[in-house]
Amino acid sequence: MAHATxxxxxxxxxxxxxxxxxxxxxxxxxxxxxxxxTRQRFRCYCSDQTSPSVSxxxxxVVSGVQPTGSIHLGNYLGAIxxxxxxxxxxxxxxxxxxxxxxxxxxxxxxxxKATRDTAALYLACGVDISKASVFVQSHVRAHVxxxxxxxxxxxxxxxxxxxxxKEKSRKEGGENASVSLLTYPVxxxxxxxxxxxxxxxxxxxxxxxxxxxxxLAQRVNNLYGGRxxxxxxxxxxxxxxxPEPLIPQVGARVMSLTDGRSKMSKSxxxxxxxxxxxxxxxxxxDKIKRCKTDSFVGLEYDNAERPECNNLLSVYQIVxxxxxxxxxxxxxxxSWGTFKPLLTxxxxxHLSPIQVRYQEITAESAYLDKVLTEGADKATEIAxxxxxxxxxxxxxxx
Amino acid sequence: MAxxxxxxxxxxxxxxxxxxxxxxxxxxxxxxxxxxxxxxxxxxxxxSDTQTLFPxxxxxxxxxxxLPLxxxxxVVSGVQPTGSIHLGNYLGAIxxxxxxxxxxxxxxxxxxxxxxxxxxxxxxxxKATRDTAALYLACGVDISKASVFVQSHVRAHVxxxxxxxxxxxxxxxxxxxxxKEKSRKEGGENASVSLLTYPVxxxxxxxxxxxxxxxxxxxxxxxxxxxxxLAQRVNNLYGGRxxxxxxxxxxxxxxxPEPLIPQVGARVMSLTDGLSKMSKSxxxxxxxxxxxxxxxxxxDKIKRCKTDSFAGLEFDNAERPECNNLLSVYQIVxxxxxxxxxxxxxxxSWGTFKPLLAxxxxxHLSPIQVRYEEITAESAYLDKVLSEGADRATEIAxxxxxxxxxxxxxxx
Numbered sequence: 001m002a003h004a005t006x007x008x009x010x011x012x013x014x015x016x017x018x019x020x021x022x023x024x025x026x027x028x029x030x031x032x033x034x035x036x037x038t039r040q041r042f043r044c045y046c047s048d049q050t051s052p053s054v055s056x057x058x059x060x061v062v063s064g065v066q067p068t069g070s071i072h073l074g075n076y077l078g079a080i081x082x083x084x085x086x087x088x089x090x091x092x093x094x095x096x097x098x099x100x101x102x103x104x105x106x107x108x109x110x111x112x113k114a115t116r117d118t119a120a121l122y123l124a125c126g127v128d129i130s131k132a133s134v135f136v137q138s139h140v141r142a143h144v145x146x147x148x149x150x151x152x153x154x155x156x157x158x159x160x161x162x163x164x165x166k167e168k169s170r171k172e173g174g175e176n177a178s179v180s181l182l183t184y185p186v187x188x189x190x191x192x193x194x195x196x197x198x199x200x201x202x203x204x205x206x207x208x209x210x211x212x213x214x215x216l217a218q219r220v221n222n223l224y225g226g227r228x229x230x231x232x233x234x235x236x237x238x239x240x241x242x243p244e245p246l247i248p249q250v251g252a253r254v255m256s257l258t259d260g261r262s263k264m265s266k267s268x269x270x271x272x273x274x275x276x277x278x279x280x281x282x283x284x285x286d287k288i289k290r291c292k293t294d295s296f297v298g299l300e301y302d303n304a305e306r307p308e309c310n311n312l313l314s315v316y317q318i319v320x321x322x323x324x325x326x327x328x329x330x331x332x333x334x335s336w337g338t339f340k341p342l343l344t345x346x347x348x349x350h351l352s353p354i355q356v357r358y359q360e361i362t363a364e365s366a367y368l369d370k371v372l373t374e375g376a377d378k379a380t381e382i383a384x385x386x387x388x389x390x391x392x393x394x395x396x397x398x
Numbered sequence: 399m400a401x402x403x404x405x406x407x408x409x410x411x412x413x414x415x416x417x418x419x420x421x422x423x424x425x426x427x428x429x430x431x432x433x434x435x436x437x438x439x440x441x442x443x444x445x446s447d448t449q450t451l452f453p454x455x456x457x458x459x460x461x462x463x464x465l466p467l468x469x470x471x472x473v474v475s476g477v478q479p480t481g482s483i484h485l486g487n488y489l490g491a492i493x494x495x496x497x498x499x500x501x502x503x504x505x506x507x508x509x510x511x512x513x514x515x516x517x518x519x520x521x522x523x524x525k526a527t528r529d530t531a532a533l534y535l536a537c538g539v540d541i542s543k544a545s546v547f548v549q550s551h552v553r554a555h556v557x558x559x560x561x562x563x564x565x566x567x568x569x570x571x572x573x574x575x576x577x578k579e580k581s582r583k584e585g586g587e588n589a590s591v592s593l594l595t596y597p598v599x600x601x602x603x604x605x606x607x608x609x610x611x612x613x614x615x616x617x618x619x620x621x622x623x624x625x626x627x628l629a630q631r632v633n634n635l636y637g638g639r640x641x642x643x644x645x646x647x648x649x650x651x652x653x654x655p656e657p658l659i660p661q662v663g664a665r666v667m668s669l670t671d672g673l674s675k676m677s678k679s680x681x682x683x684x685x686x687x688x689x690x691x692x693x694x695x696x697x698d699k700i701k702r703c704k705t706d707s708f709a710g711l712e713f714d715n716a717e718r719p720e721c722n723n724l725l726s727v728y729q730i731v732x733x734x735x736x737x738x739x740x741x742x743x744x745x746x747s748w749g750t751f752k753p754l755l756a757x758x759x760x761x762h763l764s765p766i767q768v769r770y771e772e773i774t775a776e777s778a779y780l781d782k783v784l785s786e787g788a789d790r791a792t793e794i795a796x797x798x799x800x801x802x803x804x805x806x807x808x809x810x
Contacts (some may be wrong), residue, residue: 098808102564108636108807109643115809138808141553148556148592148599152514156594157587175569179595180560182568186591187560224520231521395523396510396550 059198061090061246064097064137064191069114071121072274073347074254074264077318079201084126086201092132093195093379094122099137099144099187103180104168120368121277124358135375137191142383146190147183149390153220154186163208189213193240194383201246210245217242224393234392254315257291260307277351278358284351285344299331299339316343319350471610473502473658476509476549476603481526483533484686485759486666486676489730491613496538498613504544505607505791506534511549511556511599515592516580532780533689536770547787549603554795558602559595561802565632566598575620601625604655606795611658622657629654636805646804666727669703672719689763690770696763697756705748712744728755731762 063083071080086092096115119134127134137143159165159182169177180187192200192213202210217240230236254264256273264274272287279287292308301310301324316339317327331339361368391398475495483492498504508527519526531546539546549555571577571594581589592599604612604625614622629652642648666676668685676686684699691699704720713722713736728751729739743751773780803810 099560102561102806106807108640108805111807112644112809136809138803141557144556144560145553147560148511149514151592151595152590154591155588156581156591159591160587169568175572176567178564179566179568179571179598180563183563183591183595228520232524391550393520394514395518395520397524397527397548398550 058089058091060195061086061092061199061201062192062195062197063092063094063201064100064188065094065118065122067096067098067101067111067115067118068266069110069117070266071118071125071277072264072266073277073315074274075266076125076277077254077315078203080122080125081318082201083122083132084128087128087132090199092127093135093375094127094132095135095137095140095191095375095379097137097191100184103178103184104172116368116372117362119372120358120361121354123361123368123371124354125277126354129371129375133375133378135372135379139372139376140194140379140383142194142380142387143187143190145387146194146383146390147187149387149394150190150193150216150220151183151186153223154216158212158215159183159185162212164205185209185212186216189216192243193217194386195379196241196382196386197243198241199246200243207245210243214242220390224390229393232392232395234389239390239393240386255307255311257287260292260309260311275347277354279351281348284348285341288340288344288347291340293336298333299336301328312339312343316346320346470501470503472607473498473504473611473613474604474607474609475504475506475613476512476600477506477530477534479508479510479513479523479527479530480678481522481529482678483530483537483689484676484678485689485727486686487678488537488689489666489727492534492537493730494613495534495544496540499540499544502611505547505787506539506544507547507549507552507603507787507791509549509603512596515590515596516584528780528784529774531784532770532773533766535773535780535783536766537689538766541783541787545787545790547784547791551784551788552606552791552795554606554792554799555599555602557799558606558795558802559599561799561806562602562605562628562632563595563598565635566628570624570627571595571597574624576617597621597624598628601628605629605652606798607791608653608794608798609655610653612655613658619657622655626654632802636802641801641805644804644807646801651801651805652798667719667723669699672704672721672723687759689766691763693760696760697753700752700756700759703752709747710745711748711751713740724751724755728758732758 063079068075083092083094096118098111098115101111101114115136119136122134123129162185165182165184169181172178172181188206188209189212192210193216200210200213221238221240225239226236229239256262256264256268257275258268258270258273262268262273266274268274272290275284275287291312293312294306294308296303296306296309299309299313300306301313303309313327313331316322316331317324320327322330331342334342388398475491495504495506508530510523510527513523513526527548531548534546535541574597577594577596581593584590584593600618600621601624604622605628612622612625633650633652637651638648641651668674668676668680669687670680670682670685674680674685678686680686684702687696687699703724705724706718706720708715708718708721711721711725712718713725715721725739725743728734728743729736732739734742743754746754800810
């Protein structure tokens with residue numbers, strides 16, 4: 001997970017940046033109030049741009065977000081924080097994947113709220129709608145259209161091999177699992193290919209799905225593209241762009257507060273194991289106070305016997321914006337009793353602007369509706385072209 | 399009075415003698431084997447006197463019957479874009495559409511999204527889609543009564559397919575006979591997943607329009623069962639009080655569709671093998687009469703078709719399947735009764751009967767061919783018909799989608 005797969009990947013670790021001579025002020029204080037972050041903050045090595053506003057030359061990144069309705073620190077430090085970064089260098093589109101959410105048993109009474117709350121949280125975390133598009137997957141009809149068209153070129157065998165499918169369907173009782181769990185990756189491929197995405201940020205658990213999307217895109221290009229497409233009046237060449245993965249760098253893997261060897265996760269039974277972005281000051285303080293530590297003296301990184309220590313120091317490093325060295329300097333001789341309040345304050349301070357902004361957004365329902373509508377409109381513009389091209393290449397009467 | 403062999407429309411006997419249909423058969427429009435005396439749909443009796451129930455049906459034909467449509471039950475049928483139709487398809491299903499459209503609100507659509515679930519000819523799909531629609535119009539589908547459209551033009555179909563798929567257990571689909579057969583032919587795992595989810599899209603086709611009835615042949619009965627089960631399941635999971643809590647109407651989200659079982663009489667056998675159904679997939683084109691075959695070709699095919707060496711002609715002799723088939727075809731296309739045909743033909747030789755049959759078939763098909771030429775000569779006309787059909791379908795479909803999404807808790 002620590003490797004950059006391409007020279008194009010963004011490098012987001014603050015220590016590396018300061019080594020390169022760039023100010024790390026941005027990373028220290030992410031700006032959820034959408035003040036423009038100038039290009040001096042960090043540089044993308046892939047494009048040669050003079051201005052962040054020239055969107056047509058920018059590479060495109062898409063990401064689907066589950067409508068969990070609540071986000072924890074692991075999600076945030078692992079992914080969302082990086083969105084704020086990506087939107088300055090790429091044209092970013094991201095969408096709440098409500099159509100994916102229904103592939104497993106879910107609460108219909110909560111879905112609407114969860115969808116909107118998730119969108120609001122992303123905006124609160126700093127997604128700037130003057131740069132990025134935010135929308136709800138089900139609001140753009142092209143997603144299911146493309147899903148069906150792609151499914152006619154997806155061998156059943158490819159889907160049966162997917163690890164996520166095997167695991168999740170087993171939990172649902174094998175044959176009783178809904179077929180949408182099997183076709184989940186096809187809808188995900190549609191999400192990606194619809195927007196001619198250049199890059200897709202993926203974690204370990206989605207790598208296989210991205211591979212499938214790439215294979216599917218290639219297969220469709222072979223089956224229907226090129227001269228065959230030209231014969232039907234099309235442009236010829238490739239129908240789909242083959243997306244590349246964007247693998248996040250180390251530093252954003254946050255472990256559970258109650259088990260240093262497991263990732264912080266929403267599905268862990270105890271809420272004590274995670275810090276939710278919307279947890280109150282007191283709750284955060286309490287969770288950190290009670291969190292698992294060890295009986296070693298002092299604090300240190302990278303000791304395999306001290307996973308909790310490594311985790312908490314890493315979290316402190318990221319939310320405070322300090323370098324690893326600075327943190328070591330500051331904390332190596334601290335006791336847990338001294339460190340914990342320090343960590344708490346740093347986390348609370350980091351999350352506070354997000355919480356304030358979140359309250360503002362959710363107080364005004366019409367604002368959020370408007371943002372999502374505009375996002376969907378913009379997405380639809382792009383998506384409709386892709387659908388039309390594919391239908392033409394597949395010989396449909398359009 | 400129910401005719402065993404087909405339906406002649408007259409203002410005094412608008413009965414629902416329903417023959418076989420070719421709904422959704424995967425490769426070609428199959429006719430269905432049913433023993434004599436099969437059940438007609440239970441509701442046929444309800445409409446024994448359509449004049450009383452629907453007096454407006456006799457009203458001025460130039461006025462589109464939009465308002466009264468509210469009172470009519472709705473029938474949907476999907477048609478594969480084969481691009482060519484043979485006599486078996488026609489006598490088995492299409493001819494009956496002309497019937498159904500007077501008594502039901504009929505919607506039917508060319509299922510191009512289903513066509514791609516198996517390997518298909520990409521360069522031909524567009525033409526096949528339009529030609530199929532044109533043929534149906536040529537066969538008498540009246541757009542002032544029925545809607546004709548292309549499945550892919552109504553976006554709600556795939557949307558409902560996805561929503562339904564979240565409530566469809568994989569096991570239900572793996573059990574489908576058609577899936578097992580077709581996927582085996584495609585190499586098992588290599589078959590596309592759309593072959594597996596085919597019945598879910600079909601269920602969407604049906605449920606989208608709150609269909610009362612769906613004409614099905616043997617090969618689609620299992621799929622209709624699945625659609626019914628799925629509708630029930632969704633109603634249980636998301637309907638009723640739960641739906642009301644989300645601001646909905648409550649009650650059932652979907653209407654459970656009933657099958658419309660065809661009556662015996664429209665099973666046309668191959669011209670080269672009296673024991674097999676006339677079919678599009680049979681290797682030799684001699685085995686079937688295509689609706690657009692020229693006079694000469696029809697005469698030739700009939701001249702060469704398989705007969706027997708018995709004297710005279712008769713129905714219902716198990717040793718003479720070809721004879722039964724050809725007499726039945728003659729009966730249907732000439733509009734005569736079984737008795738009249740027996741009277742006329744029982745002492746004929748094959749040499750006398752064949753030209754008689756050929757003429758009757760040609761005469762029956764001639765108006766269809768003429769009309770077909772008219773329609774396909776004017777591309778804009780067909781485009782317009784299909785576009786209006788899609789608009790009408792979309793109206794109905796959108797409200798169904800809205801209801802389900804609301805019941806499933808979506809942010810609309």
